[in-house]
Amino acid sequence: MTATIDLQKTHAAESSGGGFLRRLNFGTGIIFGVIGALLGYFLPHHFFDNQGSAYADQCTVISAVGWVVGFWFGIGALAGPFKWFLGWDQTHADEMYLAGKNQGKKRYWKYCTDHKVVGVQYLVLAMVLLGAGGILAMLIRTDLISPGTHFVNQQVYNSFLSLHGMLMIISLIIAVAGPWGNFVMPIQCGARDMAFPRLNALSLWTVVAAAVPLLTTLFIGGIQDGWTTYAPISIQTGIGMNTFAIAIITFVISTTVAGVNTVCTIMTMRTTGMSLDRLPIFTWASLIGGALGLYAMPFFATAMTMTILDRSAGTSFFSADSGGTGWLWENMFWLMGHPEVYVILIPAVGALLEIATVFSRKPLFSYKTAIGGMAGIAGLSILVWAHHMFTTGWAPQLGGPFMLTTELISIPTGIIFLVAVGTIWRGNLWMKTPLIWLMGFIANFIIGGVTGIYLSDIPVDNTMHGTMFVVAHFHYVFVGSVLFGAIGAVYFWFPKISGRFLDEKLGRISFWLAFIGVQVTFLAMFVSGLRGMPRRYASYQPIFEHTNVISTIGAYIIMAGMLVSLANIILSWRSGEPSGPNPWQSKTLEWLVPTPVPLENFEVLPVIESDPYTYGEKEGAHA
C-alpha cells in the first residue's frame, strides 16, 4: 500500500474489490457462529459415548469451539489465509475494501483493517463489556446490602461474582490498549496503519468471539469457582466452566495477536526520525504493556486447556486423587495473573502521562526515568506471582524472596508518581476534564499502592489474604486508578475520533460522582476486611452490616457517575461542540493530522526532529 493512489483509475476496481467478503459482516458472523455451535453440540454423538460422565462437558467444549470457528468464518477472518492457501493474491481493490474505504458507518460492523475503525470498535466493545460487568457488580452489591441472601441464591451469586471478575478483567485489558493502542498509537509512531492490519481486525473480533461464550456461562448454570477458577473446584463445577474456559482461551488468542501487532508496529513502522528516545510516552507504554501481555497471557490459555482436559478427558493435572495438585493451577494462574495487572495498568499510565504534559503545558518530567519506571514494573512483575500464594501452603520457604520482589516494585511505581507530579510541577494547569481524571488517578493510586505494600508483607497477609481488604485494594487499583485513566483517555482523545468535545460539565459531574463513590465504597470495604470479612461471601455475619451498607451506597454513586459519562459519550458523539483537529494544542502526531483522520493517516509521512514535549521550548510540533 502506497500513499500515491490514483483515485480515478482505482475507482472501478474498488467497486469489485473484496470478493465474497462483501457479503460478510457481524450478522453473518453470528449466524455462522450459531451454526458452528450447533454442529459442535450435536456432532459429538458420533464420537463419544453419551453415557460417559464427561459427555456434557465434551459437548459444551466442542460447541463453544464451534461457535468461535464459525464466527471467525462468518465475519471473514479466515478469508485471507484461505486465499493464500489457494494461491490467490489480494488485489489492491481487495485491500482497499478491507480497509473500509468509502463504506461509511457500515465498516464498523465488518472485518475492517483500518486501525482507526478497530480503535472505535474496541472502544464500544470495552464499554459494552464494562457495562455488563458493572450490572453484575450492582447486583452483587445490592445482594450484600444486608446479611443473608436476598433476591439471588448462593449459586447465582457465585456466578455473578465470577463473571463480574472476568468481564472486568477483559474489559480493562482492552479499555486503554484497545481503543487508543489502535487508534492513536500508529499515528503517534507516524505509521499509516498497524504492522499487521488483518491481525488487528482479528484481535478485535476475537474478543467478540470470546465474549459470547463468556456470557453464555451465566445461562447454562454459571460457575462456582470465582474468576480465579482454582482447581479442583473448577473440575467439580457445572458445564458453565467449559464455555468459560473456551472464552478465556479465545481471549488469549486475541491478546497475543494484538501484542505481536503492537510490538511489531512500534519496532518497525516508525517514521523517519522517530527514534526510540523521541517516542511519545503512550506509545512506550503500549510497547511495554504489549510485550508483557505476550509473556503473561499464554499461561492462562495453557492452564485453561489443562482444566478442560481434566474435566472432559479424564486427565489429572489438578486432581489430587491421581497425582495432580491444585497448586499447579495456582502457579499457572498467577504467572499470568500478576503481570496481567500491569498489562492493564501500564497503558493507562501512558495515556495519563500524555494528559499530564498537555494540560500542564510542560514537557514530560524525566522522560527516560518514566520509561525506566514502566519497564522496571514490567520486568519485576513477572517475578512476583507467588505473593498471591503466601497462605496456600505451597513453598513457605519462598515467602521471603517473593516478599522481596514484590516490595521492590514499589520503587518503579514510585517513579510513575514522581514523573506525574514533576510534570504538573509549576505548570499552567488547564483544568479540563482529562486533567481532573488524572488528579483522581493520582489520589486513588496512592491508596491502592500503599495497601498493596501491607499485603506484600507475609505476617500482614496472613491476616488480610482472602478478605475484603484485598478486594478493596485491587478495586482502588482497577476502578480508582485504571478506570479513571481509561475514562480520562476517552475525555482526552474523544475529539480526535469524533471531531467533537465531550461535555465539560457532565464530565465534572461524572468525575465527582465516581471519585466520591470510589472512596465511600472501597474505604468501607477496607474496614470490612480489617474486621475479618472474607471475600466472596454470599451472606455475611451481622457484625459486617454497617460497612457493607456503606459500600453498597457508594457503589450506586459510582454507577451514577458511570452513567453520566456514558450519556455524555452518546450525546456528544451526536451533537457535541465541534473541536477541530487539535483542540488541546498538543504536539504528538495524532493531533497534527486532520479530523476525521483520513485512511492511511498521512498525505506525506512526517519527519521527526525532536520528542513531542517541546512545550516552552519551541513553537509547533515535533515534526
Add this chain to the structure above:
Amino acid sequence: MANNNSQKFSLKSFLAIWAILTAIGIWISIKGTPWLMMKSASHQMHTAILTVIVFSVAAAPVAAGIYAVQIYALAKWRYKGEGVPPDAEPLRNNVKAVSAWIGVSALLTTFLLIWGLAALASDENVSGPRPMTVNVTGQQWLWSFQYPIAQTLLHHNVESNVLEIPLNNQANFNITSVDVTHGFWVPSLGVKVDANPGAITTLSVIPNKLGVYDIRCVELCGLNHSAMITKAYVVTEKQFLTWLKAQPASQPVATATVKN
C-alpha cells in the same frame, strides 16, 4: 518565549500542607489501625497489627507529599484565563530530585523488607508449653477437628465440629481437605493457610487470650462457602480436659494401636 509563565512556588506553604497531612496520616495510622482491626488473641495477630501501624506511619509522609503537591497545584497553579494556557517554563529533568526520590524509596523498601523478614521469623518461631496437635479437615461445607491427644489420654478418637484449644499452650494444626481447596482462618489468632486435598499444611499458634472466636473459610469452595463458619474456643487447660472427656468417642479404635 515562555519565561514569563513560570508559576510561583512557596516552599513554606507547601511544607505546611505537607506537615499537616503527614500528621493526620500518622495520627490515623496509630489511633485508627487498632480500632479498625480485629482484636488480637495471639502473637501473630499482634505482629500483623503492629506491622500495619509501622507501615502506615512510614507511608504517611510519602502519600502526604503527593497529596500536598496536588493540593498546592490545584490551589495555586490553575490557569485562570480563557482558551489554551501559554506554555510553562520547561523542566526536562532534575537529576538530584530523581536520585533523591529513588534513593528514599529504595531505603524505605529496604526497611519494609527487613521489618517483614524479622516479623516473619518471629511469627514462625512458635514454641510454647505442652504442644498439642489438632488435625483439621475441611469439606464442603464444614470443618472437623480431630484430637490425637485423646488417643493417649482416653484411648479413643475425639472428633468435633468446633475447635477447642487451651490458653497459652502451643497448638499445632495439620490441615487438609477431602474435596476442594478451603482456607482455614482463625481471624483473631492471625493465622491462615489453605486446606488442600491431597496435601497437609501446617500452622502453629499460641492463643494468649480466653474467648470464643470465629473460624472462617477464605477460599471460595462452592455453594455454601459463606456458611462455612465455626467457632474456636480458647479455654483454660482444665476446661479443655473436661470438654475433651465429655466428647463421645467418634470411632472405636483398635486396642493394638493404643497399647504401645
